[in-house]
Amino acid sequence: MTTVTGDIAVMLSVLGLRKGDARILDALVLLGPDMETTELDCGDVLTREVSGWSVDQTLGAYEWIWADEGLRTPIAATDYVPVAAEANGNLTLAHRRTGQVVWFAPDHFASGVTVLPGCPEYSLYTFDGAPDLASWIETGAVQWAQ
Numbered sequence: 001m002t003t004v005t006g007d008i009a010v011m012l013s014v015l016g017l018r019k020g021d022a023r024i025l026d027a028l029v030l031l032g033p034d035m036e037t038t039e040l041d042c043g044d045v046l047t048r049e050v051s052g053w054s055v056d057q058t059l060g061a062y063e064w065i066w067a068d069e070g071l072r073t074p075i076a077a078t079d080y081v082p083v084a085a086e087a088n089g090n091l092t093l094a095h096r097r098t099g100q101v102v103w104f105a106p107d108h109f110a111s112g113v114t115v116l117p118g119c120p121e122y123s124l125y126t127f128d129g130a131p132d133l134a135s136w137i138e139t140g141a142v143q144w145a146q
Contacts, residue, residue, distance in 0.1 A: 062123070065106060075124065100132055
């Protein structure tokens with residue numbers, strides 16, 4: 001049986017670890033707390049520090065992205081917890097109940113992402129092929145292993 005402690009245990013607690021979902025635990029054991037992906041250059045992944053970043057403040061500072069298009073931010077910041085932060089401030093967020101993963105990337109240049117419905121370009125995205133936290137971790141594990 002896998003035992004998870006430290007920052008990873010805190011993150012799983014924040015996200016509401018689903019009993020029986022061994023994919024999450026197996027990926028975390030494989031990657032360890034310093035996971036980095038080749039595509040996203042994340043400095044903090046699944047750490048206590050990143051989970052403390054304010055989603056509300058970050059999205060609030062960029063509210064103009066939606067306002068300029070006559071839109072409102074389509075997600076409730078309190079429903080999401082940051083799971084990864086890049087040096088440029090881009091954040092990967094996981095929904096606290098569903099595990100849905102979205103990427104806030106106002107200055108991105110990446111393939112493999114789709115603009116979240118109700119959002120303009122350079123705002124919120126979903127990862128193609130990684131709609132939830134477990135699949136996002138698995139994708140990172142593959143990238144890390146290469």
